[in-house]
Every structure is written in structure tokens, then in C-alpha cells.
Amino acid sequence: MIDVKSAPYAALLLRVCTGALFVTHGLTKLFVFTPAGTMGFFESLGLPGWLGLATMLFEIVGGAALILGVATRLVALVAVPVLLGAAITAHWSNGFGFSNAGGGWEYPVMWAAVMAALALLGDGALAFWPLKRG
Template sequence: MLRQNEVITTILRVFLGATFLIHGLAKFQGGIENTVGFFESLGLPGFTAYVVALIELIGGIAIVLGVGTRIISILFVIILAVAIVKVKLAVGFLGNDQMAGYELDLALMVISLYLAATKKSFLALDNLLFRSEKA
């Protein structure tokens, strides 16, 4: 029997996945070299831009489909935590005239944490791949 929280979890899962998919795609479409340069300006190795962009792109698709939701959600939490600490924390919760604050990053992090801790959502391929003995 479908529970209301499974439907809400599915909505959150699809929203989170679509958001990361679009961000990952934008990194490649905008020229990944720009993202590499930005990461290096933060003191991060340039190759991490590729890692983050791929996690966002492939992870976004996987989350939408409901595959590997817990693991990918944890990866999203790590990406968001680094983004907040290295980039957004200095400009505050709401940001300034030049950059958005960390409010969206924090909201996406909370959704990711929720999905990492949640056992099941509706229309997730994980439900077919990892059936419990009760099913």
C-alpha cells in the first residue's frame, strides 16, 4: 500500500535529481574549463571540477530514476558542504549583490540527508533491484 510520505519522498527525489542534473549539465555546456579554473581559484585541484560535474550529471539522472539514492544523496551532501564552506559561507545565508547565499545549498543538503536516511520512495528502481524479504 502506497503511503503519503512515499509520494512526498518521490517528489523530493525527482526535484533533487533534476536540480543536480541541470547543474551538472550546465558545467559541461558552459565550458568545463571555466569550472576547472574556478575550482583552482578556490585552492581545489582542477580535476575535482570533472568529478563534481559527473556526480551532479550522472547522480542527478540516477536519483530521478531512484537508483542508488542513498549513496548519491551522501555524495550530494559532501558536494554541498564543500560548496557552502569554500564559497558561500563568506557571503552569508542570503548572499550579497554579487553572489547568492547558501540558503539553496543548505535546502538541497537537507533534502539529500532526508533521502539518504529514507528507506523507500514511490517509483524508484531501487525498489525493484533491492526487494526486501517482506515484499
């Protein structure tokens, strides 16, 4: 059974925690790796460089949206293929463990599952602009 009193706070916790992680990853791409470095990394994987910029932008804007509770279901749903793509293109060859050199695929796959759960759960408590179903 779902505890209807605590479930909205569980969704809030997932939303804020994962949103903060997305923002952190996006800002790392922006300020540490730089846009040019991020594009170069994506190109080294055989992907178009612009996809690195799009990923960086999604992580920053999407992460902020999750923190605020803006279109949570939509952002979480879009994040699933982004994270699975990262698992396959950037981390698959590094093996399972994320502590492996270059980071394994376990972490982005787990994160994709969390995003899928959040898409199913919805905004939770204290959402700024939830998208209503129905």
C-alpha cells in the same frame, strides 16, 4: 506519525525535483561554463581543478540516478558532503542569502539537509533500482 500511504510519493517528489536540479547544474557546468571554466573556477577557490570535473560528473550522473530511483540512499548520502563543501568553499564568503552576489550559503546547506532527509527516507515510489537495507 508518518503517513505510510503518502510518504513514498513525498520521497519520489524530493528525488525527482532534486535530481533534476542536480542534472541542470551539472549540464550548466558542462555546456555553459565548460569543463575548462569549471576547473578554473574550482582552482580560483584553491581547490584542485579535477574536483570541478568530478563535481560536474556527480551532478549529472547522480542527478539522473535520483530521478530514476537508482541507489537513492547512497547518492543522497554522497551529496551531503558535496553540498556542504560547496557551501563552505564557494558560497560562505557571500553571506547567508542565496540572492547575494555569487550566491550565499543558505541554498546549498538547505539542499544538503534535503539530501540527508532523502537518505533517511529512501527511494520512495517508482524507484528503478532501490538498494535494500538489512
